[in-house]
Amino acid sequence: MQVDQQRAQDMRAKGWWGERTVFSQFESLLAENGEREALVDAINRADFLGDAPRRMTFRQVAEEVDRATVVLHQRGLGVGDVLCVQLPNCVEQFVVYLACARLGIVVSPLPIQYREHELQYILELLQAKALMVYSGGSEQDAPVLRARALVQDGFLQANAVLALGHAPSLTDQENWTALLAKVQDATAQAQMLGKAAQTTSDHVFTICWTSGTEARAKGVPHTHNEWFAQGRVSLGLSRVGQHDRILNPFPLINMAGFATCFFPWLMTGCTVVQHQPFKLPVYLQQLREEAISHTVAPAAILNAMLHKPELVQGIDFKLLSRIGSGAAPLSEWMVKEFQDRWGVSILNFYGSNEGGSLAGSELDVPDPTLRATCFPRTGVAGLQWRGDGMDSVSTRLVDPANEEEITQPGRVGELRFSGPTVFSGYIGDPALTQRAFDAQGYYRSGDLFEIVGEGDAYYRYVGRLKDVIIRGGMNLSAEEIDSLLLAHPAIADAAVVGFPDAALGERVCAFVVLRDGVESLSLAQLSAFLRDEKKVAVFKMPERLEVVHALPRSAVGKILRRDLREILNAEVAA
Missing domain, CATH: 3.40.50.12780 (ANL, N-terminal domain)
Structure with missing residues (x-):
């Protein structure tokens, strides 16, 4: 995956893009910063990964990136392949991202809240080569079990699951920490593999996911150069x-x-x-x-x-x-x-x-x-x-x-x-x-x-301009949630809107029309359906339910969400 070359030439002519890659930039840090502290884990790491927090110098990061490079290559990942990564914030994210950048692997980082509904769609669209998840903490093995099921259902190839954590059920082929520990003479191998990959600054580094007015999440690729340009703006601020x-x-x-x-x-x-x-x-x-x-x-x-x-x-x-x-x-x-x-x-x-x-x-x-x-x-x-x-x-x-x-x-x-x-x-x-x-x-x-x-x-x-609900910094597609609600056997029509919330910015309210013969539907019942039947990420679930006789629509049948918001605003004002 690479950017259009005419665009690349234009950006270079303006001095906005260059030749450095994510990994070459990291290498440039080592001479001066090798023994300085680079990364520190959250003090509550044990709650979600089941082990002690880590502190790493830049040199230690580099050594672990070498081993990660070898492991990813051994798993068959190379230039242009996609690795989906579903990890909580931890020092290993940096290691994995750097190793992928070195090998020309495209990283697609996913929210840890994503479940089968979201994962199946993304894995199939990207034809992802592997999925990295985590184990331990309060969720125990849920992400790993979910990943294994995705293999069984044909969304991933065999041996395509990598798992960070220390759950006893992890196999030798899944356990990321154990796989790294087995690598010998990693630096020489990693240098050879990185040189062979010939990754350039115009290659795609990440595919991130965003939701807007479309029914499903949209994959947004960014090259090394695009990210460095964004980093420059951020540092300027x-x-x-x-x-x-x-x-x-x-x-x-x-x-x-x-x-x-x-x-x-x-x-x-x-x-x-x-x-x-x-x-x-x-x-x-x-x-x-x-x-x-x-x-x-x-x-x-x-x-x-x-x-x-x-x-x-x-x-x-x-x-x-x-x-x-x-x-x-x-x-x-x-x-x-x-x-x-x-x-x-x-x-x-x-x-x-x-x-x-x-x-x-x-x-x-x-x-x-x-x-x-x-x-x-x-x-x-x-x-x-x-x-x-x-x-x-x-x-x-x-x-x-x-x-x-x-x-x-x-x-x-x-x-x-x-x-x-x-x-x-x-x-x-x-x-x-x-x-x-x-x-x-x-x-x-x-x-x-x-x-x-x-x-x-x-x-x-x-x-x-778009019908997007921004809940806790996450963009939610109203249309996607509408379609999920319409799958409920008690619902004849449905639409969601956001309503103000001091902590999260907005929360999700669902307006539903019940099918003939259905007398009631509770928010708990609706949540159970989305959670257990549709396997939807928790942050997409409505937190308020309004049962109405009909939804307001335009002359051409489009839902008038502004009218629904006005209903909520009128209740707040009252």
Whole structure:
């Protein structure tokens, strides 16, 4: 898998792409950083992997990457093959990703919440060569048993399961830790294999997954060069350096984790402390004990830290002077209070897996109240920004009704992106790819903004053009959940919408019409069906159920979700 060569030439001519790969960049860190601490596990690792937390220097990471390279090759994986990885946040993610980059293997990281419904679709679409899962902790062997069943059902070949953990039921062919331990003379073998792979910066490194208005998740490929361009923008915002220590609570599966953690680590040689899953007491303990100088956090967590100042006792805010947030609108009060109370700059991220991104820091948006809701109009003629890489991302605001470009304030339009961070197209769906870009080659974000500020310098987020529910930073397709609900034997018609939630941003509400003769349906019954029959990830399940006589539809039969949202809003107002 490689990017279009004409695009590659254009990006190189502008100085935005180069020749380094993920693994060559890692190698460049070793001479100066070999004995420095590189990776630290979450202190509660035993809860989900069943063993003790690990701490690794860059040299130790390199040695384990050598062994991982050999094991992946022995399993038959090579250039262009796809390895799906379903792991919680742990140091081994970095090892696996680096080994794959070395061999030209395409990594497809998956949320640990995905179950049969999602896994079968992805494995079949990608023709994945192997699946790496985990065992131990509270879930015991559930991911491993699920992976074995996928082999039996024909979605994976025999011996295609690798498992991290220490469950007694793991076989010799599955146990990742045992497989690494068996490798002898790994460095020489790994060097030979890496040289033979001839991986280039234009090869695809990852395929991440996103949901929008389509019925199923969409595979988003990114090359090494696209990721480095995104990393440059992220570093320009966070200004993380070699001696910083990052606390990472974002899953290393998509834009959020890769852009704010993996690539800043790879590009600077800083130290990453992993966090999994998001548990506030553990997160705060890590902030105190690990000398963290940069982190990211959901807005709800930052709000809680202000409302309960006892939570932050012992945290050194002179060291932790910059915190990233995003995925939901930020409170002006919160951003200003962090600045006034502790001198902490809250950085505002906006982005999508497809590579469209905006970023606001005190460099370019010094007013903290403005930074909470506004972003620089990057790549627009006449506007200059201080953050590194900001001007490589070109943006335009367009009226989606008539494709007219909007250049004046007070008018809402769809934001569109072009540049070195933007993907080339979805996996296995040319028609969807064509719809994703406009006539000028800009990616259609599906998000609505307006131009604001002195000199028309900023974009302010207004809402979404697409019917996407953003729950806890995860994008959920309303259409996909609709189709799952319609499979229930008691449901004649169904539609879901998001409703506001202080902690998660949005939760899922299902409106259903019952079949004739069915008197009732409870949320517990619906959840049991989705969980046990459809094997759906928990975060996609509705958390509220409304039984109605009919769904509002347009003249052509389209569900009017805005009317459903108005019903919920009216109840809140009452």
